[in-house]
Amino acid sequence: MPHQFGHVSGVKPGDTFPNRKALAAAGVHPPLQAGISGNAAEGADSIVVSGGYEDDEDLGDVIVYTGQGGQDPVTRKQVNDQELTRGNLALARSRSLGRPVRVTRGANHASPYSPRTGFRYDGLFRVEDAWTESGKSGYLVWRFRLMKLEELSDASHGSRKPAGRMNASVSRIIRDTEVSQRVKQIHDYRCQICGQRIETPDGPYAEGAHIRPLGRPHDGPDSLDNILCLCPNHHVMFDHGAFTIADDLTLVGIDGSLRVHKLHRISADSIRYHREHYGPG
């Protein structure tokens, strides 16, 4: 059976299931054991948050989910690094494809958002960030930040018809702050990677890219030395770890060096953070 993305027929958010078999039979999460359903080509269609991994963090509308692999099959302790393969690759792919992921919570996960018993389907989320870190065990784990998708209504969508199943859409969000404006001005809207400046009828366009991301769990600062001026293409590549930056400001993963300006100092801590968490493996 091909993977089905978005809501599945006959199941709505809040519906509960006594066990994994019932959850699979309903088509919500086909595999009986794995926490991630999906593949490298299509992305992940579904995950179960059920306490199998020590590092999951459930904040309700935001879930920081730990990837799979590296566990001892008996003790379920982390005994090896995780890799960007199988379910982890599927989840990373969902982010790049902009595809929604079904989220089901199980009672086994200690969180105020978990059901008391069994499993509860909690709707569609988008993968908005993927990175690696040294987990509680000391081994490398993959981490995915998922955010609940708003079911688009007339008001928020501005459309005349409510979004149906087939329209489930995922957004990539570029967040610009007032400090970003200053960084873009200093570089005259030229990308610090390729030097290109995108021209539009109202003037040049560039994006302010936070090196150490804003928001949980990275909590990077919204400061001049933590922001790069990038074209949209290099912004995507930077956020997805297609390249990172060495201490001498040469690029790692692609050729070249960061273009600099004397009014714009870059934080060594921030680029180290990016390299350690997003750098090409």
Add this chain to the structure above:
Amino acid sequence: MPHQFGHVSGVKPGDTFPNRKALAAAGVHPPLQAGISGNAAEGADSIVVSGGYEDDEDLGDVIVYTGQGGQDPVTRKQVNDQELTRGNLALARSRSLGRPVRVTRGANHASPYSPRTGFRYDGLFRVEDAWTESGKSGYLVWRFRLMKLEELSDASHGSRKPAGRMNASVSRIIRDTEVSQRVKQIHDYRCQICGQRIETPDGPYAEGAHIRPLGRPHDGPDSLDNILCLCPNHHVMFDHGAFTIADDLTLVGIDGSLRVHKLHRISADSIRYHREHYGPG
């Protein structure tokens, strides 16, 4: 006085003012007559929706705002085309810069969202679309779609601290649908403008760009023939009207032709819509 962006000190959404003079004195909207405050370099810091233009549409969290100019000063009827200058250019610039715009509603505008008397400051919006159309009068008018910014909370932001004034951030949102996935597959993630394919650790990346936009008031279809596979740079340029597409699929505004694939027919209606509403003037 330089333009101030974001909320102004001592004023919160919902605060009311008896007249434009009081609104200006509070720093919410400095000009006493013009509906748009701002300039071409910094963008627009504030607008007043007050019924001066026949074509404004107020949907609450979404406002379709008509640009300025082309009115007879006495009758206030539209007697000329509007141009991408002054306030219109400022609002278009706000979109490219990703800057928030203060919105104040006046009693003169006939809408359920208008105050009964005077003016009410209604918070920060982002400009998410800008285009031209033939107004009710038959003359060309500029139109801007503004969407209310969520004041980011802990839950939605995932940050440990609430977003303060200085952090007011604006997002550009890229919406991918299931039909977009098919278009991207057909083109093997190569941009239909430049042929480039962005590589990331989890695979190639491209964006599905709706030619006639989804959502009000364009109501473009989410169909294969209304979507292009673009790199992020050309997606921005296309959405901002830096180029459009002729009937013979040559590009207008930049050199070249649209790269096509036999499995992907392009709607002639959609490209005509884009040309008429977004094409470089």
